[in-house]
Amino acid sequence: MTRTTPHTTDKLRCAGWYLAGVFAVAIAYYATARVGLLFSVEGTHVAFIWPPTGIAVAVLSRAGRKFFPGIFLGAIACEFQLFPWWVALCVSAGNAVGPLIAVEILRRFRFNPTSAGRRDLYAFLLAGLVGMTATATNGALWRMLGGLPPIELVPAWLVWWLGDTAGLLIVAPPLLTAVRPRMNRSAIRPTLVLLLTTVLCGIAFTNAAAAPVRSLMVFPPFMLLIWVGMNERLRVGSLHVLILAAFAVAGTSEGVGAFGHLAPMTKMLMVWALAITAALITLAMTTTLAERERAEAALTTAAREYQNLVDSTPAAIVRYTPEGKLTFVNETLCRLLGYPRDLLIGQSVMEFIPEMPREEMVADLPVPQPITGPASGASGMIRKPDGSCLWYRWTARHITTGDGRSEIQAVGIDLTERRLAEAERTALERKMQDTQRLEALGVLAGGVAHDFNNLLAGIHGHAELAAGLLPEGHPARDHLATVLSGVAQAGGLTRQLLAYSGKGRFLLRTIDLNELISQTTELLRVTLPKKVQLNLHLSPTLPLITGDDGQLRQVLMNLLINAGEAIGDRAGTVTVTTTAHDLALEAVSGGVYSPAAPGQFIELIVSDTGCGMDDATKARLFDPFFTTKFTGRGLGMSAVLGIIRGHGGGIRVDSRAGFGTRFTVLLPVTTEALPEAVTTPAPMDPLLRTPLESPPRHRRGRRTESIPRPQPRATPAPDPRPAPAAVAEARGLALVADDEPIVRQVGELMLKQMGYEVLTACNGAEAVALFVAHADLVRVVLLDLMMPVMDGAEALAAIRDRSTVPVILCSGYTAEAVPEDLASDSATGFLQKPYARGDLQSALAAIGA
Numbered sequence: 143m144t145r146t147t148p149h150t151t152d153k154l155r156c157a158g159w160y161l162a163g164v165f166a167v168a169i170a171y172y173a174t175a176r177v178g179l180l181f182s183v184e185g186t187h188v189a190f191i192w193p194p195t196g197i198a199v200a201v202l203s204r205a206g207r208k209f210f211p212g213i214f215l216g217a218i219a220c221e222f223q224l225f226p227w228w229v230a231l232c233v234s235a236g237n238a239v240g241p242l243i244a245v246e247i248l249r250r251f252r253f254n255p256t257s258a259g260r261r262d263l264y265a266f267l268l269a270g271l272v273g274m275t276a277t278a279t280n281g282a283l284w285r286m287l288g289g290l291p292p293i294e295l296v297p298a299w300l301v302w303w304l305g306d307t308a309g310l311l312i313v314a315p316p317l318l319t320a321v322r323p324r325m326n327r328s329a330i331r332p333t334l335v336l337l338l339t340t341v342l343c344g345i346a347f348t349n350a351a352a353a354p355v356r357s358l359m360v361f362p363p364f365m366l367l368i369w370v371g372m373n374e375r376l377r378v379g380s381l382h383v384l385i386l387a388a389f390a391v392a393g394t395s396e397g398v399g400a401f402g403h404l405a406p407m408t409k410m411l412m413v414w415a416l417a418i419t420a421a422l423i424t425l426a427m428t429t430t431l432a433e434r435e436r437a438e439a440a441l442t443t444a445a446r447e448y449q450n451l452v453d454s455t456p457a458a459i460v461r462y463t464p465e466g467k468l469t470f471v472n473e474t475l476c477r478l479l480g481y482p483r484d485l486l487i488g489q490s491v492m493e494f495i496p497e498m499p500r501e502e503m504v505a506d507l508p509v510p511q512p513i514t515g516p517a518s519g520a521s522g523m524i525r526k527p528d529g530s531c532l533w534y535r536w537t538a539r540h541i542t543t544g545d546g547r548s549e550i551q552a553v554g555i556d557l558t559e560r561r562l563a564e565a566e567r568t569a570l571e572r573k574m575q576d577t578q579r580l581e582a583l584g585v586l587a588g589g590v591a592h593d594f595n596n597l598l599a600g601i602h603g604h605a606e607l608a609a610g611l612l613p614e615g616h617p618a619r620d621h622l623a624t625v626l627s628g629v630a631q632a633g634g635l636t637r638q639l640l641a642y643s644g645k646g647r648f649l650l651r652t653i654d655l656n657e658l659i660s661q662t663t664e665l666l667r668v669t670l671p672k673k674v675q676l677n678l679h680l681s682p683t684l685p686l687i688t689g690d691d692g693q694l695r696q697v698l699m700n701l702l703i704n705a706g707e708a709i710g711d712r713a714g715t716v717t718v719t720t721t722a723h724d725l726a727l728e729a730v731s732g733g734v735y736s737p738a739a740p741g742q743f744i745e746l747i748v749s750d751t752g753c754g755m756d757d758a759t760k761a762r763l764f765d766p767f768f769t770t771k772f773t774g775r776g777l778g779m780s781a782v783l784g785i786i787r788g789h790g791g792g793i794r795v796d797s798r799a800g801f802g803t804r805f806t807v808l809l810p811v812t813t814e815a816l817p818e819a820v821t822t823p824a825p826m827d828p829l830l831r832t833p834l835e836s837p838p839r840h841r842r843g844r845r846t847e848s849i850p851r852p853q854p855r856a857t858p859a860p861d862p863r864p865a866p867a868a869v870a871e872a873r874g875l876a877l878v879a880d881d882e883p884i885v886r887q888v889g890e891l892m893l894k895q896m897g898y899e900v901l902t903a904c905n906g907a908e909a910v911a912l913f914v915a916h917a918d919l920v921r922v923v924l925l926d927l928m929m930p931v932m933d934g935a936e937a938l939a940a941i942r943d944r945s946t947v948p949v950i951l952c953s954g955y956t957a958e959a960v961p962e963d964l965a966s967d968s969a970t971g972f973l974q975k976p977y978a979r980g981d982l983q984s985a986l987a988a989i990g991a
Contacts, residue, residue, distance in 0.1 A: 199314045200317030278306060320377070346399060347393030524554070537553050654686060751802045878893065926952050942967070953974065
């Protein structure tokens with residue numbers, strides 16, 4: 143038993159609908175062909191009007207070429223009754239191919255009957271000319287082969303061509319533009335006009351009127367058709383043509399109406415001429431109407447867009463006569479003055495332009511001659527209804543209106559905010575200069591620390607390698623230990639420089655600022671002058687912050703000591719206040735040194751009743767080496783600023799001479815919990831097996847590194863002496879890229895001691911080229927972040943496009959210099975210069991190399 147699937151059922155249903163459509167087209171073609179034969183030339187079976195041609199073009203254009211068989215079957219059914227079978231077969235093929243050619247031409251020209259544009263009309267006429275010529279030529283030739291005398295070939299071809307053309311022009315347009323009728327108010331007039339055309343055509347082509355006036359009755363429906371072409375679209379006009387042609391053919395073939403009394407050939411020519419003229423006039427007039435409507439719509443749209451543009455522009459635009467009478471104002475000026483446009487039109491422009499020197503009055507702006515010259519401008523004011531004035535810069539020129547009148551058009555740009563901004567520019571420039579001076583100093587400190595770290599890396603590496611080559615007890619090992627200790631102390635100095643420049647590395651943890659203040663002030667009470675009273679106003683609900691408590695303690699100590707010294711031997715008060723606020727952008731931007739973004743901040747306020755500062759002292763307060771004391775280096779407030787900026791905060795200073803000083807420190811509130819602090823041993827000296835630096839004192843709280851990803855904890859370095867070659871384990875090929883030869887050499891030697899074969903490159907581009915050449919062999923890459931030609935970040939991106947090989951980024955800066963998108967890569971580590979062999983081993987282990 144065969145099972146029918148839904149897919150098969152759909153195919154059968156589609157095939158059934160297609161066959162039904164083909165037969166319907168064939169029936170329609172045959173039926174209209176029989177109608178056309180009623181108006182054929184006697185003895186030739188060639189009709190002056192052949193409706194099936196219009197049916198065929200409409201069907202193939204709207205339903206598709208797949209219904210070509212229906213056209214062919216309808217033509218065969220008709221032609222078999224008129225000609226021998228072989229002539230009928232060939233003539234039917236031509237009758238189907240001609241409309242197909244016409245449809246292909248229409249498709250090539252992207253014919254759109256609904257738009258009825260000029261281009262569509264030309265395409266339709268061209269398609270009809272070519273397609274109908276092919277049909278008439280094919281039919282006439284096969285008729286001659288079927289027995290038509292050669293002398294009648296040209297007349298037969300002409301009548302055939304005229305009949306096909308008439309059928310195309312009369313029948314195809316209404317079918318191509320037909321839509322489902324909608325009964326609404328807009329359809330009432332076309333329906334009534336169609337009924338009137340039907341009545342007039344019935345009178346003209348029947349014997350309803352008296353014989354003497356029948357010929358004159360052709361003109362009323364024809365004149366009505368002209369009116370329809372001027373007022374309706376092609377869809378309606380083509381229906382009028384079809385009704386006119388149908389009545390003319392039916393009445394004349396029956397021998398009644400305006401042409402019924404004429405000779406057979408004469409009346410056929412009259413009907414053909416009437417129908418073709420009506421069709422061409424309708425096509426031309428409806429096309430012109432459609433073009434005009436599109437042009438009017440485009441003009442209306444352009445005018446609306448221009449009006450919207452003029453009204454939405456922030457500039458004030460006016461037009462006025464030479465006497466100053468307003469003829470146009472845009473919406474911007476209406477909103478500015480608070481009056482509607484209708485009220486302003488006709489008033490004098492001087493009513494809202496106050497009295498000014500005549501050369502600045504808008505009405506007397508110099509206008510260039512000739513009119514096409516450049517516009518002239520002047521400054522003036524606009525008086526608002528509330529009495530306030532706005533400064534505007536006006537640009538005016540002569541224009542000539544559409545009716546030939548001369549007017550002046552002026553465009554005004556608001557300069558009020560610019561004038562106010564100029565008043566603030568001097569103060570802002572001064573603040574920017576202060577910030578730029580400190581930024582320049584920070585860049586200098588960071589650059590010095592970076593380059594110094596590169597030098598230290600070479601010194602430390604070669605000293606460590608040299609120590610590894612000496613036996614235990616060798617006298618030179620003590621000297622090398624001293625070198626390594628000095629390098630470690632120099633490294634501490636560079637870390638301080640990096641911290642000051644904002645590129646340093648803090649030991650971060652979540653901190654209770656109130657607790658830190660309480661601990662610090664207990665120690666400082668004894669150092670403050672005896673007459674100074676220290677008051678604490680600490681918020682009990684203060685949120686936690688993330689920071690380095692040692693650095694923040696130094697900030698608090700500097701501020702308190704300065705406050706006490708500002709009071710001196712007099713009695714006074716120092717007050718420390720903490721509070722939390724959600725600060726917007728305008729709130730955090732009140733001082734010269736402000737946070738980078740708004741958010742929730744803790745305010746640490748240290749105020750005193752001391753001598754205060756004048757403006758000159760405040761301007762140089764944070765300058766390095768500036769001090770008002772007889773002793774000291776002038777680095778205290780500079781260090782305070784660097785620490786606060788490194789924590790992402792800001793500081794504001796309010797002070798007047800004789801009225802005390804108030805420092806407001808803004809510190810961002812922590813947004814996520816940090817992991818518990820882990821005590822890690824300090825790096826060990828490879829010679830003495832003792833810590834190079836004493837470990838940081840224990841601090842309560844939690845601590846982590848301020849880098850985007852956790853760094854490997856420092857572990858005691860192994861013995862740096864190289865393993866004997868016989869037992870060294872081969873670990874593959876390593877690539878070292880650094881623009882400093884000494885650093886590159888140290889990395890190469892250390893990796894060779896660890897069992898790697900090493901390739902070296904002096905810049906990022908060379909490193910990438912070497913990696914591409916040995917991509918299958920390279921097991922680890924050491925990249926300096928800052929190199930010429932191509933830096934480390936760019937080189938890493940190029941390497942990551944090809945491989946996930948472990949990569950260690952090296953820099954004289956700290957891990958904050960690594961871009962965040964690179965820091966999230968688990969196969970990428972970081973190593974700060976100078977580094978020891980043990981540090982390199984730990985970094986390799988952390989990334990699985």
